Amino acid sequence: MMTVHEVSQISGVSIRALHHYDKIGLLPATKVTDAGYRMYDDTALERLQQILFFKELQFSLKDIKAILDSPDFDRNKALEQQIHLLELRREHLDNLIDLARGIKMIGVKHVRKMSFEAFDTRKLDEYARQAKASWGSTDAYKEYEKKSAGQSKEEQYYLNSKMMEIFLEFGKIKDQSPESNAAVELAKRLQDFITEHFYTCTDKILLGLGAMYSGGGDITANIDKAGGPGTAVFADKAIQAYCKKEVM
Numbered sequence: 001m002m003t004v005h006e007v008s009q010i011s012g013v014s015i016r017a018l019h020h021y022d023k024i025g026l027l028p029a030t031k032v033t034d035a036g037y038r039m040y041d042d043t044a045l046e047r048l049q050q051i052l053f054f055k056e057l058q059f060s061l062k063d064i065k066a067i068l069d070s071p072d073f074d075r076n077k078a079l080e081q082q083i084h085l086l087e088l089r090r091e092h093l094d095n096l097i098d099l100a101r102g103i104k105m106i107g108v109k110h111v112r113k114m115s116f117e118a119f120d121t122r123k124l125d126e127y128a129r130q131a132k133a134s135w136g137s138t139d140a141y142k143e144y145e146k147k148s149a150g151q152s153k154e155e156q157y158y159l160n161s162k163m164m165e166i167f168l169e170f171g172k173i174k175d176q177s178p179e180s181n182a183a184v185e186l187a188k189r190l191q192d193f194i195t196e197h198f199y200t201c202t203d204k205i206l207l208g209l210g211a212m213y214s215g216g217g218d219i220t221a222n223i224d225k226a227g228g229p230g231t232a233v234f235a236d237k238a239i240q241a242y243c244k245k246e247v248m
Helices: 004-011 015-023 042-056 061-069 075-106 122-136 139-148 153-172 181-197 203-213 218-227 231-247
Strands: 038-040
Touching: 004 015, 004 038, 004 042, 015 038, 038 042, 042 061, 042 075, 042 218, 153 181, 153 218, 153 231, 181 203, 181 231, 203 218, 203 231, 218 231
Parallel strands: none
Antiparallel strands: none
């Protein structure tokens, strides 16, 4: 765990900004001590890194929060988009540098034809628009946004903790077959919980979530932290078994 002061030192983000991120729900502190100090774990630091990537690409805090809170959020997909956007920005900056050097070399007074192509950011802007839209346009996200509107941080924390309790149950039976009745019933329980509190969780969405749970990164680490190593992979396999039974 790190204090807000330590996080500020290693990230370059001011303490005031970190307090603001916490207040608007963009980067909630992992816990607050009895003395009122905000503390951040590795998962929170990974989220901060994502926030800074998107900020570097000039996404608004509102857009960043919508993306990171999206039920469809995929860290690998986000990194691919961020890399492409950064490459487009580098191309844009290289064009500006080349233009400036060319003007300097021949002298401003001798420039007969003014070129403005290097200032054109339409390709960069369009890709950024598409990237933002890809996270917030699904029916599941719209339903999630509606259900979560007005929820306090305490309510959101409570729902997330109740959901992690389901993964704790997965962890208790992960030595069994993922096709066992207990495992399949837990997958159904997870689906029902998501539908009741977040958004309608179809079998297709549940399968996608299962793949995300076992796909690595902070979400896998959180699930394995709750239920023990291998819990995320086991939950994914149980979800697959449950959805397979639903089709049969």
